[in-house]
Amino acid sequence: MKSLLRKLFSPLLNIFERGTEPYKYQPLGRKILIVMGVLFAGLACVTLYFLPFVDQIGYVISVIVFGAISLVSLVIGFLGSERAVAKIWGDR
Secondary structure, three states: OHHHHHHHOHHHHHHHHOOOOOOOOOHHHHHHHHHHHHHHHHHHHHHHHHHHHOOOOHHHHHHHHHHHHHHHHHHHHHHOOHHHHHHHHOOO
């Protein structure tokens, strides 16, 4: 299952996994990334819930931004290599 998901999200994973420079991986970074992804998913869901009550375009933009951050965080957190996690935190 993991290999199928890695193949599905390979365009996103390739952005963060490429490179040959040395990196410093910390396992706590992966856990924080997953928690951050869940929090942003919650923000996207709450914003989506309030969308029908408000007639402003800002809520749609918020749902898109929070959802995209959540998706990237969760994909890198669960499927990404150590290099991808280190690169997203900027540890080199």
